[in-house]
Amino acid sequence: MMIPSFNIPISLFFLSFVFFLILSSTKVSSDSLLYVCPNTTTYNPNSTYQTNLKTLLSVLSSNSTTTTNGFSNFIAGLNPPDIAYGLFLCRGDVSTAACQACVSTATKVVQKRPNSKVATIWYEKCILRYSNRSIFCYADQTIALSLVNMQNVTEFNRFVEVLGSVMDDIVTRASSSSSDSR
Ligand SMILES: *[C@@H]1O[C@H](CO)[C@@H](O)[C@H](O)[C@H]1NC(C)=O
Ligand SMILES: *[C@@H]1O[C@H](CO)[C@@H](O)[C@H](O)[C@H]1NC(C)=O
Ligand SMILES: *[C@@H]1O[C@H](CO)[C@@H](O)[C@H](O)[C@H]1NC(C)=O
Ligand SMILES: *[C@@H]1O[C@H](CO)[C@@H](O)[C@H](O)[C@H]1NC(C)=O
Ligand SMILES: *[C@@H]1O[C@H](CO)[C@@H](O)[C@H](O)[C@H]1NC(C)=O
Numbered sequence: 001m002m003i004p005s006f007n008i009p010i011s012l013f014f015l016s017f018v019f020f021l022i023l024s025s026t027k028v029s030s031d032s033l034l035y036v037c038p039n040t041t042t043y044n045p046n047s048t049y050q051t052n053l054k055t056l057l058s059v060l061s062s063n064s065t066t067t068t069n070g071f072s073n074f075i076a077g078l079n080p081p082d083i084a085y086g087l088f089l090c091r092g093d094v095s096t097a098a099c100q101a102c103v104s105t106a107t108k109v110v111q112k113r114p115n116s117k118v119a120t121i122w123y124e125k126c127i128l129r130y131s132n133r134s135i136f137c138y139a140d141q142t143i144a145l146s147l148v149n150m151q152n153v154t155e156f157n158r159f160v161e162v163l164g165s166v167m168d169d170i171v172t173r174a175s176s177s178s179s180d181s182r
Helices: 010-023 048-063 096-112 156-176
Strands: 034-036 071-076 084-090 119-122 126-131
Touching (some): 048 096
Antiparallel strands (some): 071 084, 084 126, 119 126
């Protein structure tokens, strides 16, 4: 399944995502917000890559039960080109149980779709990514998700003020903290 990616500026994307986090209702959905799995890079059934991918997803799912910071990565396989790299990241404010449930769903859903060597799936509470190349130090700026909340702001000036300070705070913390701080 191929969902077109939108080349909007990363700042806008981030802003939209934060808007979403702040304003969204607490409705929990098992549907993914976005799922990108290009059918241009596929593995063969019963291939070594598939075996490694299964191991990878199983380890990530299992690690999500013990993660304290909502993040884990893993590499399955020893020999290129069959190595599978993967990670998950849960939203900073979700419990370990909710993180685990989200990652578990994500690992199951990605295995149901057709044989893609590369995939990214987003839920409200977690993101799961895997690839046949290392993805750990590379931000993927080709995928962006913008979610518009249709509710009206009641106090616009106050909203802009709060939004500004929240964004400033995020920028400061994101650029100065170690990666595992929440
Ligand atoms: C990949 O998906 C596109 C769009 O759905 C389709 O046109 C194309 O035939 C698919 N390619 C393969 C190799 O399945
Ligand atoms: C993959 O392996 C299973 C179990 O060994 C077998 O039933 C199936 O036919 C194989 N599929 C392919 C495409 O080789
Ligand atoms: C995830 O699980 C694997 C395999 O059990 C282990 O080697 C790795 O250290 C775990 N990672 C984290 C972050 O818990
Ligand atoms: C990943 O898979 C694609 C498609 O099969 C291949 O072109 C590419 O070289 C692979 N990348 C690595 C690092 O093995
Ligand atoms: C938001 O405000 C506009 C203009 O006043 C109005 O038409 C619209 O119905 C409002 N939307 C909601 C969700 O209240």
